[in-house]
Amino acid sequence: MRDELELMEKIELYLTNQLSREEATAFEQQMLSDEELRNGVALQRDIMRGIQRTSLSQQVKAAANKYHSGKAHLRWGLGGGIVAIIIIVSLFLLRSRDHVDLKAISQNAYIGTMLPTLNEAGTADWASADSMIPAETFIIDPSKDTVIETLKGIVLAIPANAFLDGAGTIVEGPIGLYIKEAIDPLTIMMAGLSTWSDGRLLETGGMFFIDARQGDGILKIDPENGIYAEIPGSAKAGMQLFSGKRIPGGGINWVDPKPLSHELLAVDIASLDFYPPDYHGLLHQHEYVTSDKRFTDSVYYSLAELFDTSVDKMEGQRLTVKQEILAVMDSAFRADTTNTVLLPAGCGINPAKIKTIWSNKYQNTLLATREFEQRINLIHTSRNHALLDLYVANLDKNLYEIDSMAASIAKGSIRKEFLQFAAQRDGKLRSGSKQLEGLRNYYAEKTRLLTTAIATTQNKIRLREEAADVSAQQKRTAYNQQAEAGMRRVFEEELSVNLKSASRQLGRDLSTASAVQASANPYTQAPASRYAVVVTNTGWSNVDKYVQESTVNRTTIDYTDPQSGKKAVIEYKPILINIDNAGNYDRLMVYLIPARLSSFMKLDGSGGTYMERLNGLMQYDLVCLGIKGTQQYYLRIRDVTPKRYERLYLKPLDARTLEAEIAQLKAAGQAVPIRAEINYAIWDLANTKAAQTRARWQAMIGDLEKSFFPCVERKGLDTSGNDRGYYVEPVRADIWRPFLRPDSNGRQ
């Protein structure tokens, strides 16, 4: 044991740099070879740093308390015993003087740790603590309201005319206020302050000493007009205010305990957070920015719609948009006479109620306090609106009284937490508002109006979005019909070209059999009018069939007429197009424009690679269009041949240049349909993005509703997230293909 202590002493000397250079070197040498010693040194260094850290922690906590103006809990006390907060308040009189000058104040009273001859009670008794803790001096005008804050964060609110002289008359002219404080445990210990009260040990929440003087005159506080003191660190349950009595031997005994009631301080209500506890986290999970309060407000308040029962919801029924708008306008008018029916307790807090109270109307009320902010967190957790109503209805009461009432209607762990709040004995606002009665009515009326207004707005937004969905749907259908018509036309024209060529090669006219073309066209049910010719001669259908198949499947035919021995050849050869950096574009469209036909072929492909077969009878231009955001890219290659086109580069073009480029296609009569293609692609891109944004929004709103209002259900809707009747039409890829190649015959 003895060796152990000596070793520790040595280590300590080493760690505190108290060894001589030689000794230190020798010690380090020893450490190199002795692992146990090394560990011992490390251990002791950690402990010493830990001890140092206690004072650093105290300083940080003091700063925290100061920042929160006395709202954080003190976590570190001295010993056990009964809990109390100890405060010396000692202002008594001795004499007064009629006239004082400022010099007299600083000369005669406390300077640093120096003390005046007589104490605040006019006797010469001083405790050792009095001479250990330096005084802070404030010169104040006692005829005005004054608030001062000490170095350690004690706030004193001194009302006007609070000080009396020895004769009991109100003091005028500048006075000196002297404060000594011991808030943190180390200062308390260093000052030799004990925490004994008639033989029992107390837990301290801090100690302070006040004295006021005018010249040599010792002043006292008017008992009718007390000073309000706020000590950093909120009072723990059961803490009381003790007065200090100096006892022989330099100690202080703490006597005359009084219960504390914590007066509240109103702060700017906008600086508080009344949202449900997880609100920001949920928004964040859905990757919405949470720093803009206007945004977070609008999202949260929009949920108030759920609480509105005055508007008949139309969901689930398929009404026309016009009907729905009429229905909503109607209900908006009716809303004035219908009352909002409250949902059963336990369904969550109507955001309209939060919107009502989280406003300037409630500045300077019980609700605009950090204490209430803690309650509202709990109220959200309880999902019981009756608890919120209780606080709003009792703005003139002490917060702890309302806490008790809340505890009486709450259940389980929520009840326990309200009881804990009640035990903190948070009081009322320092200067209570005079219009509390008016505010009560305002709360009920405003909540009702807001709920209806929000619901109406939300419904209007929804109807507008649905109307947009309907028109988008119409636009898509129209486009698809047009695209199909274009494909049909191209097929028919190409078939006609092929038939003519075959006729020429075989020396026979095949066009009379062209009625078959129509039924062969994979894109049409009804025959196209131009080719609706009655079949008169079935003899030639053999060749026709080959030509048709060739055209449908885009494969080469090499046909020898069994009668004449003549050959008909129609060649299809593959072309491969590869676009550079294809992943960069939001949309990429590749067209082959046959020089002799009136429409174009849109190519199917993925990853920037497109393949098609070129008809040897025709010449084609290649047109590639890219869209990224609002930027458009373009490339045109004239007279492409069947080969590989690798890594084609699309040039970014502004709208006007692109328009000029497209106008050049006019010669082939292609400009109009291509322009329509571009316009549709741009619109479709924007529309799809908007739909995605809306789906994301819906998922977020759905999540918020599920977490905050679990028992609210939307009538007639599934809860898959896309639950507000938005319908995003999936784009059918096969529609875009110029030529359908039936898989069944496997002749691709």
Place this chain on the structure above:
Amino acid sequence: MNDEEILQQIRSGKNDNALGSLYRHLPAISRMIRDNGGTRQQAEDIFQESLIIFCRKAQDKTFTLSAGIYPYLYSVCRFLLKDELRKQQRSNSGACVAEPEDTVDYAVIATIEEEARYRLAEKIVTELGDRCRELLLLFYNGNMRLKEIAERMGYSSEQTAKNQKYKCLEGARAKYRQEQLSLNSL
């Protein structure tokens, strides 16, 4: 107070003002923490810890602020939060969830790990008996001499106080070693 002034204040032992000024960063950092899955209380604790770390770092004369105090506190808090959430996850699910590290600042991580040891030591010290704690705090933090301490606390001699001090220290060392072992075995 600008960053340089704050650093100077801490170096000259005037932590009160400096800390008060540093608290202006709390709202932004608290928001960051809550946005990343921490609670308000965790935000408060983490921010306080980052201030302690900063104050200790500031005492190191070689310590320089490359980007300013706020970015420093911010990155310390990020790592502390990550630690905290990892711990939470472990106690909730019994499994440690690996996540990709973003910008890893090894100097900051080392500082945080070092400070975690001191925090443990501090906890041990605050949990000592009242007299032991008072003795150690008066001696090491109050810079009081053993003689004064002996008088103040009623020890018969300076030597008794000295022996008592080492006994208290030894008690703290033993508990600390034990806690460290049990932490490491987790």
